[in-house]
Amino acid sequence: MTKQSRLIFRNKIFFRLWMAQSGSSLGDWFNHVALAATTLSLTQSPTAMGLVLLCRDLPQVTLSFLAGPLLDRFSKRLMMYISDLVRALVAIVFIWAALEQQMWAFYTGSVLMGIASSVFGPARNATIPGVVAEKDITEANSWTVATSGVLSVVGAAFGGLVSTVVQPAIAFAVNAFSYIWSAAWILITKWKEVTREQDKEESSSYFAELREGFTLLKENRIIMALICTSVAFAIMSGPYFVMIPVLGDLIYNLGGIGIGLLYVADGLAFILSASLVGRVVGNNVTSAHRWYGWGFVIQAAFFVAFAFSTNVWAGMIFIFLSQLGAGILLTLGMTILQMTVSPEVRGRIFAIDHTVDTGVKQLSLLISGPAISLLGSPIVGMIVGVIGGFAGISWWYVSNRERKNVSQTSEPYQI
Structure with a gap:
């Protein structure tokens, strides 16, 4: 087992x-x-x-x-x-x-x-x-x-x-x-929940609590960095969803079979990435932060290779490796955020994260089709590569700086 x-x-x-x-x-x-x-x-x-x-x-x-x-x-x-x-x-x-x-x-x-x-x-x-x-x-x-x-x-x-x-x-x-x-x-499932205690004398309004969530977001650099890198990840998702049918059908000339094979490679990558993160990272804080950055680099580098691929077998290999990085990002991004945010404000922070992720993905999807038609898959792939690489490097910088700052103070650091 x-x-x-x-x-x-x-x-x-x-x-x-x-x-x-x-x-x-x-x-x-x-x-x-x-x-x-x-x-x-x-x-x-x-x-x-x-x-x-x-x-x-x-x-x-x-x-x-x-x-x-x-x-x-x-x-x-x-x-x-x-x-x-x-x-x-x-x-x-x-x-x-x-x-x-x-x-x-x-x-x-x-x-x-x-x-x-x-x-x-x-x-x-x-x-x-x-x-x-x-x-x-x-x-x-x-x-x-x-x-x-x-x-x-x-x-x-x-x-x-x-x-x-x-x-x-x-x-x-x-x-x-x-x-x-x-x-x-x-x-049929019951568990102890932490909800915001409402003081009868000093009960905060709905809008005050809403502002409090955004205030925490601005004050905590790790949370802000996670949200910002989520924006980068969401931007990268648009070209991915558009490029799979474009390459599978128009470049590889395999129609639905080509598209299906690429999605199979995608699904297998997520399965393997979950096992990889569990074995390599575990509950090690430093590894979680380091591999979150590597997730962007891996996803970006192999997506560029995928954008340049001309046959389905190369495309499957490159999309598999790219989505391996995406799986690392999804697993560790959620883990770091869950362990950084205090229970009393998790609902607000995760709601903001969900809004940003969904909104940017929709905008990216809207832009990606015309961009690929105008510039071609290779150019759009390189743009995605630059965005992903920048996100990974920026995360490493912010994460390392924050952990060094915390180590010099008496304040505890959550993940």
Whole structure:
């Protein structure tokens, strides 16, 4: 039994949260594929498909940070449970919409889905440090990233198969069940939560608590550096998502097979990166900071090589190595943030992080297509390489400087 599997079996709360997220994440892939297929079938318009995706993602950009004070003031468990129930109801409406060909329901339902999702992600990320021991946080995040890699391969494949061979309504039914599955696991799981204590005489307002989150962000250089490097990571994600279909179809001339092979390499990289981080970094503070910087360098360098690749086998190797770096970043970035932020403000900080990440990714996706059309994949790849390399070097500088400053004072340093 590996070290990672031992965490699942020795921590019942984490196991149940992992079961909840795994089920809902698998259903999400069915939703992604079925939503795209149904929209294109009903409208024959890529613009309409983009609008549906915008309806789903825009609330996460605009509302996540506003939910931060609520996550710190109220039960995160309750917020996740309500979020799952809302998303399950929307997925059930999608079944009806697919059968009755009601396009308006997909637009409005996607907005509601986005609103509910804007709460679930930050709430879960803020919960993990409270349910696992500090020495196990890296391992817990490694499990999450590895599971994400597996589900990205399995969910996309089976979601596409069900939507194409059977019908999208069945895929939406699977999605609805996945949220009910998640809600059920959360309902039977209880843990001690840290919420912001409200002094009757000096109770702070919602907006004061919102400002407090941004104030902490400005005052803590490690948190600020993590958010800034998250911006760099989000910028790099846009060219990645656009370049995979461009290279797989137009450069390698393999159509859907080429695109699928590249996504398989992507999923395998995330699985391996989680195991690598767990073994190499563990709960070592210095290693976590050092390898977070290396994650950017690895991702950037091999993405440049991927952008210049001319055959699918080279492309698979380079995208695998690039996403190996991305997996390191996702695991360690979340770990460092979870262990740096105090429990009373985790909801606000993770909500801000989620908003920044989602918003910049959407902007990057919007720009990447025209940029690749105008400049070509190699040039855009080199730009991504420069951004990633700069982010890694900047992180090393800030991290080393902050740890040296703390070592010269009597103040404790969290991770």
